[in-house]
Amino acid sequence: MSNPILDTFFEETEELLESLAEGLESMQGAEFDKETVNSVFRAVHSIKGGAGAFKMTELVNFAHSFETVMDAVRSETLALTPQIMHTLMRSADCLADLVDAARSGRTISEEVTSGFLTALQACLGEGEIEAVDAWDNFEFNAVTLDIEPISADASAVATVETPVLSDTDQVQIGFQIDFRPHAALFTNGHEPALLFAALGDLGQMTSRIDMTKLADWSDFNPTEPRLSWTVDLRTDESEISVQEVFEFVHGLCDLTIKPLMGPPPSPNGEVSTDSTGAPNKSVAGPLAIAAIDIFGPEAIAMPATPLTAAAPAVVVASRAKAERNDDGSDAKAPKATLRVDLDRVDRLINAVGELIINQAMIAQRLQDMTSTRDDDLVMHIEDYRLLARDIQEGVMAIRAQPVKSLFQRMSRIVREAADATGKLAELVTSGEGTEVDKTVVERLADPLTHMIRNAVDHGLESREARAAAGKPPMGTIRLSASHRSGSVIITVKDDGAGLNRPKILEIAKRKGLIAPEAELSDAEVDQLLFMAGFSTAATISNLSGRGVGLDVVRNAVQALGGRISIATTPGQGTEFTIMLPLTLAVMDGMVVTVGGQTLVVPITSIIETIRPLPSDLHRIGTDETLLSIRGRMIPVVDVARSLGFPSPGTLNAPLLLLVESENLGECALVVDSVQDQRQVVIKSLESNFGSVPGVSAATVLGDGRIALILDPDAIAGGRVTSNYPMTNILSNAGRTAYANA
Amino acid sequence: MQMLEDTTKSEVEFVTFSAGEQSFSIEITQVREIRRWSPVTALPHAPHEVLGVMNLRGSVIPIYDLAARFGLGQTPENPRNVIVVAMHGGQTVGLLVEAVSEILSVSREQIQETPDIRSEMARQSITGVIPIENGMTRVIDLGAVLHPSNRSVA
Structure with a gap:
């Protein structure tokens, strides 16, 4: 797995899967807007696109079916019944599995995927999911050699330098994309036609090919690309979705995305401007000429036309846009993130640790020098201390990750466990934004999975028992995270029957874990659950009770420097609390x-x-x-x-x-x-x-x-x-x- | 002699220092810095030549008493004692010595192989000797000093 592009694909897929899960989660709730459905659709679509580039056929096929169903949901031809929602959720799980399999080079048995495919198919009723064909919705339009529009646009852009926001008869109706592939784009196996097909998905597209750079046949080099295209895309999609199309060829081509100006669409026109996005676009849009990518400015190549004159404006525009993101008025745009080698962060953390110690030593020394007391110096040292703490907190925050991704994985565990036990269960999470050290998040996955399974399997009663107890049939597992005085508290709470203490005591005695005549307090009985070799499940179920008990959970938590405790209320449920240090350092x-x-x-x-x-x-x-x-x-x-x-x-x-x-x-x-x-x-x-x-x-x-x-x-x-x-x-x-x- | 073969230059530089009233030297490329003595924290169950650990800008480094390591008795406490911080492999260690003498630049031919001496410990940890003005200096194989158990293999 040394292909860096492939690694990037998987990293990005990971993020896409997260936003997919997140989107589905909010679709499950009552309140969701079209944008949520769109984001889910886009996530699946991007995974499909990326997988296609790496010829991951299984993944592409599955994502395609998924996408088709999502498309139906998006176009509101398919109503979201709980049944369909369930299918979508499980399909997202399956998609994650397929990505995992592709990453590790495993294959997933076709029975599994075909089951999901059938379920997805069923959602659409008779409507067949057509076979994947990237060429389907793509048409090459007339190839005319016409450079005129570029210069026309260039002058339009040039006037923008002096902000012409009063210009009301020109509004943004899409994007003009200048695309000139480098040779590397082809050697890496990309194909412009596929990119255009993806662009075509976004809206109505006309493309012009620029053949002026074509060399004479006499010195023709077949491996050197000479063609470039100008694509007018009429769309109400955001610039980000246009950029996403070119995500995988980033740096492999000269790419310029600028807004396409034109008369406002007639009311019966097929292109409509997103009314909510319009005010933003009218300000930032005309100025945002180049692809905004703060990490790769070198990738932004300005065409050798009068456009270069507008370059300074570009920078201003991208910055203006970034600022707007900061104050949160444009919450939908993704936050700019930076991928950094973990080693570098750890080196920084080490150095900062030294800084803190060094500061403490200097302060100590100064305090000892009472004879030459200098109030200014004392003040500076105090400032130094505060600065050092600030730096330390900032650096520690780099390693901190929200537990969100971990919690999202757990909702899947609940679904699986509920399906396997025939119970109805839902996971309610809170405090997903709580940040914990990356290593802690990683090493918490297994114990938490085990606890969640336990909660569904042992914690929740069967449907009949719940009905008899007058509880709703749907059991609830609450998973929450919070910070409390330098620690992270994670709780897993079910609304089941609570611990059956006499039974626990009986089992412990039968297994010889405690003396037969021992008298234990309630708290001590609860602690028995954490003893090695303790398992209350009468029959070994598929889920828990495989001899791996809560003692394993406790050991894992202790290995992280944490503690686990248990509280139970008969008839109302059990609550496990994990208390963890914020960092392992x-x-x-x-x-x-x-x-x-x-x-x-x-x-x-x-x-x-x-x-x-x-x-x-x-x-x-x-x-x-x-x-x-x-x-x-x-x-x-x-x-x-x-x-x-x-x-x-x-x-x-x-x-x-x-x-x-x-x-x-x-x-x-x-x-x-x-x-x-x-x-x-x-x-x-x-x-x-x-x-x-x-x-x-x-x-x-x-x-x-x-x-x-x-x-x-x-x-x-x-x-x-x-x-x-x-x-x-x-x-x-x-x-x-x-x-x- | 392995460490000497790495360099292609004919001139090799050594840091020489005295421990247990004898002169020792290690190749300058292995020396990171020379520090004043500062108190160490004793390690439980450590071999007798390991005095303990010291804080070197956040790294915990073990301090070896070189004289004790060569069976010359423990280095007596003296504020003039210094610690030669050296690297071996990925390991950073400190060697407690009485004093650092000089930096010696010699050609390879000047380094003589250790004569067949009786002491096993000395033979394995000293890769060669260099004649100097008042006698000679012993070239240390740092790896053998740090990992006595590997000596038979080396």
Whole structure:
């Protein structure tokens, strides 16, 4: 997959699929306008177009059928029944699958696609979907050698330089497109005729061919394109849709799109001007001569006609248009985005992290220099701090992504799960705009999928049970995201029957997960769901209950530095809450001292800090200690000793961190003192040294010193073993004093 | 000698420094910078020559006591100690030495192969010796210093 054009196609298809899903979503609601239907249609159409360019026959065929149905919806010959809406949604899923398959080079069994094709067919009734033929609606008009119109237009444009908005008898009726393909366009397998066919879809088109550049037969080079075309397109489509036609040949041709001016269409004319778009166009339109593409200005080639004189106006126009987009008055136009290599962003994030630390060090230093206190300097340093924070937030925001795409995928999961279980379910999402680190979004997909499936499969009751409980037959899964004090909260809530605690307890006892005589609180019973090997489904369904339980979900969430909790109301439903850090580059940690060393313990694993009474500590064996807390015995781990640091050895009244370990349950870590609780930037130890047992990473403290981040699981699990002779550890420990000097 | 073969120039430049009262040198292309000593954070269960880790503009780099690595005893604490920051592969490390002496420009012929000495550790980590004014300097194979376990393979 090294073809960059193909990569671009898939990237863009990804975006198109998103806008497709989004459009369908809003079509499902009561309020949607024609533009929404158009956007769905355009998305499918663009996918078809792109796929055609890469000869992805299956994808093209499917998209074509989809497009035909959408066309019928668009032209209002097909009413949107819930049935048809469902078919469209599922077809969008199938389209996404086909794109996926094309990307990975897999094939999707024809049965699957043909099922959807039949369903799409059924939507149209008898109306057959005609076979894909790009040439169908394309006609070449008379080829006349006529340069006159260009110069005529050029003069028209030239007058525009002095804004002639009062000119009322000339309105924009479409676009004039000058198109001169480069040789690269043909070597990349593009075909102007197909582009014109696509243009023809947008409106009424007349084209003129310019053969003036044709060379003599004597020095004719067949691989060098000499022809160019001028196309007058009468359309009420936006300039963006015209640009979309040429999206794949961007940079492979000289392309100029300018508004086509003409008398306003007669009332019985076939071309009508979009009344809502007209005011905008009358201002920006005449000036927007060249294709507006802020990232590739070099691609805009002005023809060597008097048109070049208008070039300065072009820039102004594109900027004016961009500004209008900013203040949101033209919300339909897509936002300008920039694709950047993730590595570059990460480098920037690293550098900014250093800037923050550096700032803290300078501020610290300044504070220490009380004798030479300079108020101005203090003020500047404060400004520096604020600026550095601004930069940090800005840079972090680059990595942040809205959870929207993730949530959109979930609506598909609900549809599939509902179909498979014979339940009726809908997904209601909120807070899709909540932004989370890209990696978090990616790694959340699997656990969230699992939870959504669970919610439909286990959470919602069967239709009969819902009817008996007086609930509407349609079950609702609510998926929401929000920011709360530096964390992202994601909740999955169903309106089902709630957890069946006696059943959970019974299963846990039967499976030997807890002692038969154990008495558990409600909260503890709920927690049993997260235990490995727990599955309440009586029969193994297709969806959940495959032995992969909520413990996998919990592990995935914990791996992201998050936590998951559960709340249930009998008869009203269950709510799972995932709490995640905003980014993986920083985490909340408790700064502690152990054996004279400063260490950081991840907050997520700490349950509480306690200073137990000597009577709560019980020695067992030669040097093991147990802590009795609320009637339970928990092992006490001397962190200093397990890390090979000098240990005070006195366990009379130690300060203990109660941590939860993945495998061993709770365990108490002995620390000397707790200094602080703060956000720390995570630095890898592996890149320059290697993994260190008991330590997950390192961080840089405000004074520039490095503190190690403890891996509580490894410490608690006793997995910290030394590969080196004991004497080394001792001598190492002895040097701690030197290191601290 | 592998690292020496990379250069086609006949002149090779080395940074020489003293550790454990002996003179060592590494090729200048491997040296990133020379820093003042600053306190390090000890690593648990690290080999004895690894003093700990230091913050180098946001990267966490391990600091090796070169004298300890060659069995010459630990470098005594001294504010004049310096850290030679060097690159090996993608790895950035710091070498604690007593002092940096000079930059030595020698022709390839001047580098003699390490004579067949007894000490396994020295033979594997020292790729050659260069005679200098007051004796000689030992050319270090940084890879062998950092990854002692690979020495038998090297």
